[in-house]
Amino acid sequence: MTWSSIELGDVTPHNIKQLKKLNTVVFPVSYNDKFYVDVLEAGELAKLAYYNDIVVGAVCCRIDNTENQRRLYIMTLGCLFPYRRLGIGTVMFEHIMNFAEKDGNFDSIFLHVQINNNGAIEFYKKFGFEIVDTKEQYYKRIEPADAHVLQKTLRRTAPNSNSTATSTTANSNSRSKARQFTFV
Numbered sequence: 004m005t006w007s008s009i010e011l012g013d014v015t016p017h018n019i020k021q022l023k024k025l026n027t028v029v030f031p032v033s034y035n036d037k038f039y040v041d042v043l044e045a046g047e048l049a050k051l052a053y054y055n056d057i058v059v060g061a062v063c064c065r066i067d068n069t070e071n072q073r074r075l076y077i078m079t080l081g082c083l084f085p086y087r088r089l090g091i092g093t094v095m096f097e098h099i100m101n102f103a104e105k106d107g108n109f110d111s112i113f114l115h116v117q118i119n120n121n122g123a124i125e126f127y128k129k130f131g132f133e134i135v136d137t138k139e140q141y142y143k144r145i146e147p148a149d150a151h152v153l154q155k156t157l158r159r160t161a162p163n164s165n166s167t168a169t170s171t172t173a174n175s176n177s178r179s180k181a182r183q184f185t186f187v
Contacts, residue, residue: 009094011050014042014061021058022051029060029081031117031145038078041065047102048075052082052091059086062095067113075103077114096130109157115141115150127153 014022019039026034042049042063052060060082067076077099082091103109116123118137132153141150 008055009089009091010053011094011098012053014045014049014051014063016043018051018058019043022049022061022063025051025058025061025083026079026081029083030079032142034079038063048099050095050098052095054086054089054091059083060091060095062099064099072110073108075099075109075112077112080114092126100130103157111154111156113152113154116153117142117145118147118149118151124151124153127155131155 048064062080063078067074132155135154136152142148
């Protein structure tokens with residue numbers, strides 16, 4: 004397998020149904036129509052992952068401006084089971100990390116993970132995420148209903164600065180070191 008066989012593409016009105024189907028298969032929760040409307044407006048923060056021209060994964064994020072912080076929230080990042088551990092999750096995560104670093108104005112990146120999803124927790128820990136909270140009864144109609152909040156703190160650059168944010172994320176060599184992925 005070569006990295007060139009993994010590509011990211013935009014989510015558009017023409018392929019949004021593929022994202023809906025993928026999310027139905029990958030995640031134990033269902034997403035409402037507003038989620039998909041927001042995804043269509045997310046630009047670089049929503050990508051489909053293609054493996055040899057087949058949609059096998061997706062990442063969807065949004066910007067969260069709460070608690071006097073500007074944070075990047077990973078709503079979903081997942082891959083179909085047969086395509087896991089091929090580096091697809093790493094490619095999607097690195098895309099989001101590159102977006103945050105280019106922007107240079109995020110305090111952190113965070114997400115929720117079901118407390119029993121050890122594979123996803125370990126995946127994010129490899130990239131410097133930490134469990135910062137546990138939300139009881141976060142999920143509805145799935146067990147366990149509790150979720151960990153995982154967060155990666157980024158250094159924020161000064162406004163109007165030409166420098167980019169730095170972080171403890173794995174660098175470009177991470178592709179050869181971190182080629183595992185488990186869905187969130």
